[in-house]
Amino acid sequence: MENRQVLIDSLPDEKLSTDNYKLVTTEAPVPGDGEVLCRTLLTTVAAGSRAGLQGSASYAGAPQTNIVMNSHGVARIEASNSDSLKVGDLVTCPTGWQDYSVHAAKHCQLVSDDIDLAHYLGALGTNGLTAYFGLLRVGEPREGQTVLISAAAGSVGHMVGQIAAIKGCRTVGTTSTDEKCGLLMRDLGYDAAVSYRSPDFRADLKAACPDGIDIYFDNTGGEVLGAALFRMNEHGRIVCCGVVSQYDTSHPSGGPKGVPGLLVNKRIRMQGFLVFDYLKDYDKARAEMKDWIKSGELKPVNDTVEGLENAPDAFVNLLGGGNVGTRIIKIAD
Amino acid sequence: MENRQVLIDSLPDEKLSTDNYKLVTTEAPVPGDGEVLCRTLLTTVAAGSRAGLQGSASYAGAPQTNIVMNSHGVARIEASNSDSLKVGDLVTCPTGWQDYSVHAAKHCQLVSDDIDLAHYLGALGTNGLTAYFGLLRVGEPREGQTVLISAAAGSVGHMVGQIAAIKGCRTVGTTSTDEKCGLLMRDLGYDAAVSYRSPDFRADLKAACPDGIDIYFDNTGGEVLGAALFRMNEHGRIVCCGVVSQYDTSHPSGGPKGVPGLLVNKRIRMQGFLVFDYLKDYDKARAEMKDWIKSGELKPVNDTVEGLENAPDAFVNLLGGGNVGTRIIKIAD
Known part of the structure; x- marks a missing residue:
């Protein structure tokens, strides 16, 4: 039986x-x-995986090719050679980008x-749990x-928002284009949206946050983090979830001005987290997220290719x- | 009656x-x-006051001269024109750098x-409370x-250590000279000490922290913060107390590399604080500190000029x- 696989052929220079x-x-x-x-039906494309191609500075460990x-x-x-799973059962597992994979049933x-x-793979997977624990616990x-x-x-x-x-919070999103700003407010329920590529980004951000920022959920680092720091309220929290602005380069930039000075003056807490630290509470979080989806309060967006x-x-x-929501590759029905 | 006063005559350029x-x-x-x-007997010289000469970026507000x-x-x-205090009573109050000052008794x-x-002015004053709440609460x-x-x-x-x-912690201090490193270990009870001016500072720091760093109490920002970030253990805490490396300049440097990337990978919490946020617990803290001093567990150093x-x-x-411990100016007996 044929198995198509997408291999990492080389590591990116830039x-x-x-x-x-x-x-x-x-x-x-x-x-x-x-x-x-396991026959892969759906699989993920996740920005965090880019870090795994960047070398030992990442939590994902040293990068490899030909895998x-x-x-x-x-x-x-x-x-199945296991009593716990039978042919036809549906599971989640680390499929990789391929048609078939073998795993221990456990x-x-x-x-x-x-x-x-x-x-x-979205709301009930790592992305949704990351949004849930990062926002609520951190x-x-x-x-x-x-x-x-x-x-x-x-x-x-989009799930954090x-x-x-x-x-009951007021939500402001940053994204890459004015078009996506419209979409944030129209389709994803944001109260305001700002394009970080605008030449007036800092002024736009100030206007979008007239009462300052109490929580900044940082998926990017870089310019947005630098600007957000100067708009944080006293005792604000910065949830450090990812640094997507720094992934797709071999020359990550320096840290934001205002660290640590502004952290002291405004008593800001800046905290990194990885979702895996909350493993013991996954089931509880998934149950709550599933309820929100079924009640229509949470409308996760899946962007299927x-x-x-x-x-x-x-x-x-x-x-x-280029994506809106969780990008998923559909491989088979 | 003559009153000698030290006024701020001009703001420093550099x-x-x-x-x-x-x-x-x-x-x-x-x-x-x-x-x-009030007749000033003793008064403080505090690094944090330098921020007050640096303009509106500081929590101390805009700087003024001729005060x-x-x-x-x-x-x-x-x-005394108050029933609550009588001539001869000893008090703490915001004396300023002068012989005499008038205050509301309250x-x-x-x-x-x-x-x-x-x-x-040391262990039981702002410095000691800062050490106490910063280390224990943050x-x-x-x-x-x-x-x-x-x-x-x-x-x-020196009190944090x-x-x-x-x-029951292992304590490592950074300071400006090898001579002061000796003093940290000999007189202040540190387990290890490193000079941040050493050309081998990063290697020295690594050697002094063979098990990594769980808590970094940051009084300086700058190079020590940058180096410490790379030696932090997972789930470590960085207590942002002050940025003395950035006070005495009109051109503060950029933020440390590793923020926010390392915060995510190592799940580090970096938190600024000001001691005033713990006002309601001052009395309890002072009582505990006084007990430690009387029992000899805590030996605060006062550096009197x-x-x-x-x-x-x-x-x-x-x-x-140039100082070791709390620098205090003695004005009268």
Whole structure:
């Protein structure tokens, strides 16, 4: 049985390009004892994976070539040597960018089809959990506060905005174009939106946050972080979730002015987190998110691209800000 | 009655110098209703006051000239129009750099002479409370952890080191010279010390912190902060207390590399604070600090300079790293 795989062919010098990947066809693997063969149905394209191509400074460890691009996905069991999973079961597992993969059954999580399967990679997957724990546990929002979110239309950002709104906050998003600003307010429920590429970005941000910023959920670092620091209110919180402005380069920029001086003067808490630290509370968070989706309070957006062969292009485009919501590659029905 | 006063004569362009001050003699003020006349006995010289000469970016507000240099002090009541204080009482109050000052009695705190009066400006004053709340409330030390402290011989730093040791932590200090490094270990109880001016500073810091850094108590910002970030352990805390490396210049440097990237990867919390936010717990903290002093667990160092006329030079020298412990100007017995 043929297995198409997208391999990391080379590491990017500067910006990632589709040339850094190659599509190969191999023989599908055979499950051993306690293992299952998984047919990938849906898989993710995540900005955070770019860090894994950047070397040892990243939490993802040292980069490698000639391996299948890693990703999480939803798969259907095609063959099983385990009592715990049977053929036809639906699971989430680290599929990678390929048609078939083999995993120990215990590394697959059984899911039900009572909800759009793509949500398991979005709101109920790492992105949604990141939004949930980052905002609620690190940001600690209170009703009436202003929450600024960078990469606000992104896989994590668009859910942070909606969860902040559920908590009674005023939400302001930054994104890459005026067109996406319109979309943030029209489709994603933001109260205000600002393009960070505008020559008047700092003035626009000030106008969009007349009462200052209580929580900045930072997905980008860079210019937005620098500007947000100067608009933070006393005792504000900066949730350091990601540095997408710094991923797609081999020369990350220096730190923002105002650190640490403004942190002292305004008693700001700036805190990095990784979602994995909240593992023990995943089930509780997923249950609450599922309730919000079913009640219509949370409307996660999944941005689906058809075809495994289009994954590299979808990733390059994502790093350039081309996505709205969680970008998912559909590989099979 | 003559009143010698040290006025701010001009604002520093770059480094502060004694020329920015002038000594004048005026008539001592007369207390009004509810007020007291205070004879300054001891007064402080504090690095944080430098920020007040730097303009509106500081929490101290916009700078002014031709005013008495502000400072806290210990004074004796010389005349009283208040029922709550009598002649001869000892108080702490915002004396400024001058022989006499008038205050509303309610703005003076009565103190007792059962302990060296200088402690009221050190361990039991703003410096000691800053060390106490910054380390214990923001840093949250746990037994066996490594605490790095910059400006480790300074008015706040030398007490942070001792409180961390009381809490069972390993303490490492940075300071300006090898000579002061010796003093940190010999006289102030540090387990290790590093000179930030050494050409091998980063390697020395690594060697001094073989288990990484759990808490960095940052009094300086600048190079020490930049280096410490790369040695922080996962879930480490950076207590942003002051930016003395940035005070004595009109061109503060940019922020440290590694913010926000390293904060994310290592889940570091970086938090600014001002001691005034803990006002309601001052009495409790002072009582605990007084117990530690009386039991000999805490040995605060007061670095006393004789004579009001020497205050400007003592301040310039302090900003250059010349002090050990809390620098206090002795004005009268």
